[in-house]
Amino acid sequence: MTTSSSQTAPRYSRILGTGSYLPEQRLTNADLAAQLARDGVETSDEWIVERTGIRARHFAAPDQTSSDLALPAARAALEAAGVAAEEIDLIIVATSTPDMVFPSTACLLQQKLGIAGCAAFDVQAVCSGFVYGLTVADAMIKSGAASKALVIGAETFSRILDFKDRTTCVLFGDGAGAVVLGASETPGLLASQLHADGRHVDILCTPGTVSGGQVLGHPLLKMDGQAVFKLAVGVLEKVARAVLEKAGKTDADIDWLIPHQANIRIMQGTAKKLKLPLEKLVVTVDQHGNTSAASIPLALDAAVRSGQIKKGDTVMLEGVGGGFTWGAVLLDL
Structure with a gap:
């Protein structure tokens, strides 16, 4: 029995390029406060900034x-x-606000890109x-099921x-x-870890559905802000440390969070728990607000295009959201 002297080289995935888009309409806190006041809802720039750090956000056209x-x-x-x-052989769109019940937003995007198959x-x-x-996408590329993937948060x-609820809108x-x-x-995505805990579905949800042509349940976002805050800080630190251990890295290896x-x-709070100086924290929440699945890639693209993040930097991405879901990815750019 002869044994081949050559072995298949390991296959990894790496980010080749980033992009982002914000709708034209930009609302500052003052703009939004004036809009809400017409419906009898009181808020202010100071109230929003103090609690969240948000100063502006963009809204899509109708x-x-x-x-x-x-x-x-x-x-x-x-x-x-x-x-x-035409070189793309995998499209994944992360979204909680799809265009329609089906087909997927990814299929609709595929059509708009003019590609098929x-x-x-x-x-x-x-x-x-x-x-x-x-x-x-990383797993599919490593397995050979895909070679070039578009991964999008939209x-x-x-x-x-609910524009009558100032704590969420x-x-x-x-x-x-x-x-x-x-x-x-060569490795680009070094390690990742995903989690979910369905016991906490009620703290952040939009519990509506469509049945028989009618909306059943509550079709607008509901959130228990204090419960989300308490859970988020704890799980984000734990998953970041787990991913670092998986990659054989330490806090000191993180160039950007x-x-x-x-x-x-x-x-x-998460940066401090990871013993990272706040200068290593990429922040766009002040200008974008919470854009859910789009927030991490929006921030990544902004940091790359501004020159803040450079080729060769090690970056920790981490998210937490309704479900309750959370996860992290450590990557070299």
């Missing part, structure tokens, strides 16, 4: 869908990667969705907000962020 936002983000990522749309599907893990999608959360915005992930001989952009206090 005729803009999540796939509409995803399209320019995808094109920007493809251009940055130097990859033609590759696998395309949505991931629903709310604010952790991009981390989930990136982990799935949301139109303004459609599911001031938090969220719309947008899309994208990456092109490609097969590589990009958490889900929900609340500046949660983000800063």
